[in-house]
Amino acid sequence: MAKVIAVDGPSGAGKSSVSRLVGKKLGFLHVDSGALYRIMTWQCLENGIDTSDPKAVAAFADKVEIECVPEDGRIKYLVKGEEPGDRIRTPDINAHASPVATVKNVRDRVTDLLRSLVKFGDLVVEGRDITTAVFADSPARFYLTASADVRAARRQKEEVEKGIADQSAEAVKASLLARDKIDSSRKYAPLRKADGVIEIDSSELNLEQVVDAVLVALPADWR
């Protein structure tokens, strides 16, 4: 049976960098579940679906064709044969992704896709409901957090480095907190720290230190 490391936490807590590196060290495939919600959001916008209308979004959820392919230590997603790349990382997608992710049909669709990925092997899956819903039975579940200021500073640096946007730290923080609020208060599979998960606050830790904290907490025969 495939092993699954589940990692949840709010935006900018460092989930992607940590999950990618943990995956690389162990030979587990990195799975970015947020990218699937971003793809659903992007496709809604491309097809003129009103993201503030849950019924319209629900009806559209099954129509988006997403192909999942293991490559270079991760699962890549193809929409009509193409990787979306930074088209799903814009401030516009950031603003629309949380409302789209509240829609049950969207969540069911993404959850099914994620669970199907075990056919490719051992996984490190990061998101908001991986430890509580998608892979709640995993013996290796983590909740990564950091202060809002640290998280906003990380996201802003990332956006500027990638040339995606040039927002002020305050604007990035406001958008991040708005998303946290929707993600944590929605009806279906809200972001929350589940009982029994290992919490790591990365505010004052570097990447290697967080990765080490994850590795030492894994079942001994997974390391």
Ligand code: DC
């Ligand atoms: O991690 P991210 O910023 O790329 O996530 C994009 C959006 O998708 C964000 O609003 C939270 C949501 N999401 C979710 O609801 N459940 C997940 N497992 C992953 C992301």
